Amino acid sequence: MSNFKICFLLVIIMVYSSHAHAHAHAYSDSQVVADGLAIDLMETLDLTFQVIPEYDETENVLAGWNGDEFQYFVAFSKLPAGWLNAEKWISGFIRDIHAASETGSYNLLDKGNYKSNGKFDLNYIEISFIPKGEQETRKQLVHFITDHKNSYLAFATPTSDNGANVLQSEVISILKTSHLPTSNIIPLVIKNEDKYIGIWNGQYVDKDDKVVQVIFELKADLTFARKDSIEGKQDSVNSGGFFISNNKISWTYLYGKPTNQESRTKETNTISSFSGDTMILILDNSNIEIVLKKES
Incomplete structure (x- = not known):
């Protein structure tokens, strides 16, 4: 499974003011960026490890600067146990990007390993694509590290034209x-989503007074699988990515049976x-409340 959270959030147009960098400086320390992984914040580059509110209000990312210009950010995550094959993961990620992009817009700009x-061992791809429903081309450098x-x-992800130009060499x-x-x-801050990982079961009554049974599986790589049954009969199966911020779960649906991407994205x-x-969700588009129980 790919990390859909990052895949989804890379399409955000970053507008970040320079005051966030005013009190920061370049470091020569080591920094834990994921459980079991650390990097050195080199003095030759202007780097900070901080929260970028437009990206996530709780999760630190590595930010690259040129003076007060915010050039790019790097988000790190740890894959679930067993994901050791770089080629397999990258192939799946490319498939997911194709599904989330305008037809014919995906381009592989570069790939390599070191x-x-x-x-x-690090394997990487540098890609560009146009997210579905948009016109602007996006660029991203993706690494699998093991x-x-x-x-x-x-x-x-670059946040400026200059950032796009230096992205590969600096990262x-x-x-x-x-x-x-x-x-x-410095120890790593626990991810906001960690306590929610697991299988959740619940039900609610829809607008037609029918009982809908819902099963969510929230996974450590920030993907989800969802099954809905109406009056005991399977209605739909969906999968995609999620992230949690400010007591809200944001879902991005990438696959569905029956195919319903236009109605649920x-x-x-x-x-x-x-x-x-126990978790209680409120469906923001209908104010329906779902009480979910976590499987032990």
């Missing part, structure tokens, strides 16, 4: 420093209550 100083015990993703130079964390470097639900094994 080894970090910390003996991680030490053959654990694997990670690094999604680098590769950063990721060449990838290494295992040591005890004296993006959706936001409010988390009105969460207690570990």
Whole structure:
């Protein structure tokens, strides 16, 4: 499975004011960017590890600057156990990008592989495409990073024309420093979504007074699978990506049976209550409340 959260959020047009960088500076320290993965923040580049509110209000990303110009950001995530094959993951990611892009707009700009100083193997692709429903071409550099015990993703997205020009050279130079964390470097903040990972069951009564049974599987790679049954008969199966911010779950639907992409592509639900094994969602488009129980 690919990391749909990043795939979805890369289409956001970043408008970020320079005051966020005013109190930041370049570091020469090591920084944990995912559980089990650290990088060096080199003095030769102007880098910060910080929250970018337009991207996520709780998750730190690596930000690249040129003075007060915000040039690019890199978001990191750890893949679930067992994802060790770079070629397999990249093939699946390319398939997903094709599905989420305007027909014929996807282009593979470059690809390659190298080894970090910390003996991680890195495979990358640099791509451009036009998201469905848009006209502007997007660019992204995607890395699959592994030490053959654990694997990670690094999604680098330019936020300016200058950032697009330096994206590959600077990000590769950063990721060449990838290494295992040591005890004296800054620990990673837990991802907002971690406590929600699992299988959730619930039901609600729809506008036609029919009982709808819903099963969500929220996965560690920030993808989901969903099955809906109406009055005991399977109605639809969907999958895609999700992220959680400010007590809201944002869903991006990429696949569906029956095919219903025009009617369901993006959706936001409010988390009105969460207690570990019970979650109450409010469907924002109808104010319907779903009580979900987590499978043990």
